[in-house]
Amino acid sequence: MGRGAIEYVDDAGGRRSRVDSFLIPLDEIKREPGDEIRLAYWGSSVLPKATLNSVGFESPGTYYSFSLPKDKFHTLKLASIAGKIDASQVPDPRSEQSAEPEKIVANPPLGEAPPEVVAADWLNTDAPQSLAGLKGNVVVVEFWATWCGPCVAGIPHLNELQSKYRDQGLRILSFTDQDRETVESFQQKTKAPIEYTVGLGSKLFKTYGVSGSPHAFVVARDGKLLWHGHPASDECEAKIAEALAQK
Template sequence: MKRLIAAIVYTALGLGAIAAPGAVRAEADIATLEALRDGTMKKLNFHTAPKPAIEGSFLDAGGTSHDMAELRGDVIVLNFWATWCAPCRKEMPMLSALQERFKDRGVRVVTMASGPNPVPAMQRFFEEIGVDNLPLYRDPRQGLSRQFAVLGLPATVILDAEGRELARMVGEADWDSDSAIAILEALAEQPAAPSGDAG
């Protein structure tokens, strides 16, 4: 009897894998990534399927408008922050170290000042904490922040190379930890997953 039940279970699993290989692979990938979470990275929540890419825009320090599509091609660690945000000040050097570690390796840190952050204040913020390798991008009217449903700062969204949201972190984290590095290395090596709307 046990052999019969085992045969039925394995057959059902096999048929499930044939019927929806993308879903089965996505679940396995998520389980692998979740197992890499440790310390502050335990707050990183992976979606069951990538969310559709957002086609929003933002400004650079000089006032030039850019589109989210320009960021595609790498895994993006998109960090929303503000000059008045104390936890942002604490985690920004770790994001800077992460950027340095992954330079030219398929992962890019993109910092986005959310709300009315004057450019001189943004520059002073980076100078005071010794960060010089992250972009001074800004979202002064919070249009992009609203599209990403950012409700508090800091908030970090991980996007795949096609701009789809894979995971989200609310609050500060040690982005230069062994856990964060392992997760991003795994994401950089993963083939593109099928898209979906689950969260």
């Protein structure tokens, strides 16, 4: 089979999936037959739209290939084998599979009121937040994740923006689909303070048409969307200042 391998695996729903793998000699990774290793697999299809993984997730997402939870990895024992790999020995997927095309949701249009914000839990606030309740302020709705390098690198900048413009009426609401335990653990490990409000366990990514993080939306005092783009860009702060100047 060489160093590359292609197998076709039939799932419980009668669908056939192509599995591409790359074979690495054990001596290259300093392993021997009999050693135990822990691994998981992940794959996706553009058309039809489908995501397949062996560990399962609370909410599906194509980016999870970079954040597979290690506590759910499979423990396997290495063995010396010759000939064709038996694809039936691949662990069955635990997550739901879907071959239905996903509807592409566009970003909210500029000049109109964006969707109301919701989250399962909140950090740095005593009560759930809403755009309706914050009308009259300038609100930055930002999307991020702890595994996202640019998102983490941008936290100090968002802290700075919140501090700089708070008295003028700026409020930052940052949303992640991760839970409280994950975010608080991240803060403890990285010592990265977050000085603005965070919405946890939120499903707003799809509602706002966000396919990549970080992404920010600037909502003006009248509740209408003024701009959206990368929160670390100069244009983001310029639009915040522009919105704050409108009384």
